[in-house]
Amino acid sequence: MSDPRLDDILRRLTALEDRAAIAQLIAGYGPSVDSGSAEETAALWTADGTYSFSIRPGDDRTETLEGADGIRAMVEGEGHQGIIRGGAAHFLGPPHIVVEGDRATAVTYSLLIVRDDEGDRFVVARAGANDWQLVRTAAGWRVERRRQRLLDGTEAARAILREAAGRPGV
């Protein structure tokens, strides 16, 4: 006969595994995109997942990549290839994660660090706030929607960060 504490243990263990899997998924974004691995980058998302991001600081326009084809096309595109040929790190901070059943929200900062034109140093080209909406699939956690907004002083990025504020989640 089973010890009644086992159900509680399994629930708590699964909660920790979910957090580890989500942190790992997000930690794979930079390596995938900075190595130019288009297929592996797309595989972090669901097949019809989206990624929208600010175009530049002080400009409230955004661009949205749609589905695996959109994400692959970004990685293979001339803009991104030029960035990685010059030397670049898509550097993400530790995620703030809230899991609710088969869905989760993660909030991270992101930095785009590129080699300086003069070549001997690096510069912080972009700093953004990111909201990752994740879903549990048969193959594990995947990104359904990522939104990145630049920390240029406008409200959009602060609205993303506010999602994590005040939600301990653990």
Added chain:
Amino acid sequence: MSDPRLDDILRRLTALEDRAAIAQLIAGYGPSVDSGSAEETAALWTADGTYSFSIRPGDDRTETLEGADGIRAMVEGEGHQGIIRGGAAHFLGPPHIVVEGDRATAVTYSLLIVRDDEGDRFVVARAGANDWQLVRTAAGWRVERRRQRLLDGTEAARAILREAAGRPGV
């Protein structure tokens, strides 16, 4: 009758949950402060928790915020509001955590990244070492005392980092 291994499992599970909760608490600092969420920032600390930090590089003076009122006042103050209106990320690195019963120490790096005056790039305005003294409360882990010292070559920041050096802790 209970399996004797269950007590060991529960102890190990709780140890991992403590680490996850502390990492999550610290991951909430940046989002709270950069979204201007004064109440949520203060709630990361105990009611009488403190936060002391270096004023500027090469200057050994520090300022100390006292209790929830002090922390709220900092977030709502003109200095901080100006920083986030300009565009800012209080970017923390992954914590090194040592838990001892109901108390814990975490050591992290912190970067203050702000939009450049010219507006198209970002700069690293500050880089610091942080010592977080945490305590387990009825509502979960909270910060009792945070000290941040700038990595300006003086001894204070190195003393904080030395706390984590040589303490595997897991």
Added chain:
Amino acid sequence: MSDPRLDDILRRLTALEDRAAIAQLIAGYGPSVDSGSAEETAALWTADGTYSFSIRPGDDRTETLEGADGIRAMVEGEGHQGIIRGGAAHFLGPPHIVVEGDRATAVTYSLLIVRDDEGDRFVVARAGANDWQLVRTAAGWRVERRRQRLLDGTEAARAILREAAGRPGV
């Protein structure tokens, strides 16, 4: 008689503990090296572990530190001591970790952030991709080989990042 689910629980718990221990080990690198703690830095590696790194951006030569003596000598050397006297953060990002039995691979970004010559700001002197090969020892996880290659647009760093791409690992 033991519940058959206990074996599964213990295996999953150990997997999470391995990840936590590896993350903690790597989180100890910056504090050890930036506080000038030579012995503690060396102790992150096995006794004959190695650390190879790019010398400068755009230069494909690397330097390799061999064993505890080599790592201690680097920390105590004039080059490194000068860097920390000037003010420096060896800032690592969250690791992407894949454990396979008693061996593990972690991939991280690394930034070397130093105080600017003018003293009021900080600059990103280096940005690199890191491959950590880890081994489980009687004393816990240790680094057997770390390779760091600068993100200067050359292939070496992208090859390291490609290891993590497409390996969920959890």
